Amino acid sequence: MKVAVIGAGVSGLAAIKCCIDEGLDSVCFERTDDLGGLWRYSDKVTEGQTCVMKSTITNISKEMMCYSDFPMPAEYPMFLHNTYVQKYLNLYAEKFSLRKYIQFEMEILSVMKNDDFKQTGRWVIKLKDKKTDKVKENIFDAVLVCTGCNSEKYVPNFPGLSNFKGEVVHSQDYRKPTGYEGKRVLVIGIGNSGSEIAVELSGVASQVFISTGRGSWVFPRIIDCGMPIDMTSFKRIMIKLKQILPQLIEKLVEKKANAGFDHTYYCLQPKHGVFTLAPIINDEIPKRLASGTLRVKTDVRTFTKNGVIFDDNTVEENLDVVVLATGYAFKFPFLDKSATNVKENNVDELYKFIFPPKLEKSTLGVIGCTRANGPNVPVFEMQCRLSTRVFQGKVTLPCYNEMMLDIESKQEALKQKYVKTHQHTVAVEYIEYMDELATLNGCRPDLGSLLWLDPKLAFTCYFGPCTPYQYRLQGPGKWDGARKAILTQWDRTLGPLKTRPLGFNEQPSQKNFLLFSFVFIVFICYMLQVALL
Template sequence: MVNSASPKRCAIIGAGVSGLPSARWAKAYGYEPVVFELRNNVGGLWYYQNENTEFSCVMKKTIMNTSKEMSAYSDFPPPLDFPWFMTNQRMHQYLQLYAKHHDILKNVRFNHRVTRVERTPDFEETGEWAVEYQDANKNKSSEVFQAVLICTGRQSVPFMPPEYPGQKNFKGKIIHSKDYKDANIFENKKVLIVGLGNSGTDAASEVGQIAKSCFLSTRRGAWIHHRTIYGKPNDIYCNRRILEYVKKVFGRDFHAGLMERAFRSCFDHKIYGLNPEHKSYNQDPILICDELQLRLAAGQVVLKPEIHSFTENSVKFADGTVEEIEDVVMATGFSYNFDYLENGKIIPTKDDDLRLWKNMFPLSLMESKKGTTLAMVGMLQLSGAIMPAMEMQARVFFEVNAGHVKLPTTNAMHAEIMRDQEQRRRQYMGARANYTKVCFIDYMREMGQLIGCYADPFRLVFTDPKLAYRLLFHPDLPYSYRLQGPFAWPKAREMIFSVYERMDCGLIKKDTRAVQKVQSRDKGYLTMSVVSLTLSSAIFFYLLNSLLTVMV
């Protein structure tokens, strides 16, 4: 076993959207990051490869569901010429630019597979971990690290549902959406897509255009939203702190009613047979798809209930209908496998109940004084952009291990996990994947408060009222978590106030792309401002009470 010559090293498993910010913040806190990456490039899921491999990646035509400014890392705004929504190619380009900007590439060991991570014999004194790995030539090695971050994401192990009656006799091909790249292989075929998630709706929207017939099977309806609303990215409207106060004051049913009205304004769920019986807050995240409505309207995609059984060349559905099917795509999500972490003893995976405090720290390690030296980054399902939350997790990890955060007792952590899980069980449908779901704004606030980087708008009312207004009534941008606290970024305030100009630069023709005050005369932004002011008057007394509480 090779001991580290460096005083502090952090092993980071994965060089994707969670591994790269983890390496960036490891450097900031004096660690030497060593990033183990299975692929030959950074980007993780966003490194598209046309051939089928063991690695998961996005589909060929995938476009981000969240807008570029909401999806940015906190000190690295996307290039001005990037449009609102990044394709997978642009997203990969952004990640490469980020890695180069923070000089991370030299710390990445490509084509390396981590095979085992275990505590060293003196772990209780040192908090160190032994990491075993293989290089591209299958040579095995082991090194000791002072910290470990698991950044392999939520989409590594495809989940296949239990076999349906007659499935073994089916003569067609059944694949998981992990192996779906583009629709060309289904041209002029009879195809069934199983699962009404983001992957399922995207696949159906593509396949429906070239297949002989395309069916989309779902057990229940779903709330589906477009990427834009009022002619602008929907997440700049939906992810505002003021809306969380609306939820607290008027109740989540009132808030859900507002959101569902917005969903119906761009997609008549009832007429397309998608109208769900559940409230929008029972489904998180809300599905984002711009094309499914058109495919349904054109008859290119036909909705079906859940599968009842298979025959050799057909599928029978729960409503008794039978359709001839040649190929099936199971868009049924992913599972977890952490057997390489001490044979799966550190993180349980039964029913996806990972027992992670703040979706990061394994509860099984918290009895140890050195138990915080290993954590997960990216085990989240958010009602918003995931990249800022992943970066926040990395910041929290290093602040905790720097001794700057006072952690609750293990019993308190356990109680919090149980309370959160029970709340998720009551709120969300189904058993799988509930335990990783969090509200973007609530989670960012909680994590920001842990390390002192949450800029409370109520504290800024008298010292910086313009900024307070921006933080409360405008998008909850990643830059707002660099206004104060550790490693505050001097340009954060400027980025917050110039966000609308930067957003639209990618869509404005180059010869007219000079800095423009587009937000001051934009109808969409103006509409939301009026709505915000109306809501602010309705909850004035609540905010006043909160302000007085803070001041006291």
């Protein structure tokens, strides 16, 4: 079986590797001249090509965002500058000899069903060689679309924006603060990109404003005892506690957020709960707000020639730059519209956010069309692992009616759970979604059996961070190094910090004791709650 992989970013590299693991013949088409996708920094702004900022540091720790069978080097820091991520992707490509499968500077013009699709499930891909401008067509047995959903700018209709005389920049085109010195800047949008841009510019601009109508919960990268917030939060025990005591856990998490800085005092307090919209991860926002170099404003009502009128009737004049950190629209302009269609940023016809249910043959996988509350890299990899086994018939998808019922129930659940935004339609919870795909694929860790065979490993998996290695312990794609990777994950996390001998014996960490104490206290609270009902 010959598989076309479109894109050589994080998900495209995983797709090639999964094809190799399953014995599939793959060809990857990448429109740029190198791999890495958005993690490959370039000063050059190219329309439709997303790129990290020059200063970008991951807000997911290295142990959580790595591929499931390839831990990041132990010497890499806890959180990575984008240059480290690009190095890691190159190491991954080198380790598994992925480059030889990639054809660079190849632009996809269309992906259409072949004439015999109903019988074979084959696709015709029309592409252009950007080096020669030659156009050609190839036929493939299956296709993995790995372009993600960060290529098309999403720009809401702001009244009066066309009359504004200053500079208007989308966050996709922002690279570094050079050229913004001494200017008055308005950043619209308080997601991770908007907050990072606002914080960075507040160090050089004369004044930065950040506009948000709903506010946001803000958490730092590291919390108690200097531990990474994701490794302390994304645990199976926490999922169980949220199921048992959802309101109590939500209140505790919100209290934890306000312990860092009171969101009400800083005008960031949202009306929505902490679990109904992904919080932003940013270490500097409260400091910049406290110093006055950054100020929070409400939604924009209308633009004037030189400034903005906000919904609360306040006015800011003499603005030099407006940065639209308004996110991205989901579009696949090259893809056969009969396969999947996007309406108002709603990809509502993808089973498990991957497979178009209308196709007569399941030979198309759309990878990366999700927004995980947690690490995305292992999510994209799991989507690829499942897709390649579906292509081969090793995993059978349900019938059309069952897939549509699943899709409809998910969309209804999303409406009930999350605050409505232009991206809430593809929101997923990291552990729950990974378990869902892994169950279909047969690689979900069976902690019940592990408890008898390897209790130390089972307890680490349940009470410790749900790192991607857990999905390599059993089933298809099992990796012999998974157990060791799990048991040494904290060594790799904290090891790079040990750069100065302390001259005394370090005390053993108390985190396990504190965790079990917390679980015990919550259990007592639950029993008291039941008793009072």
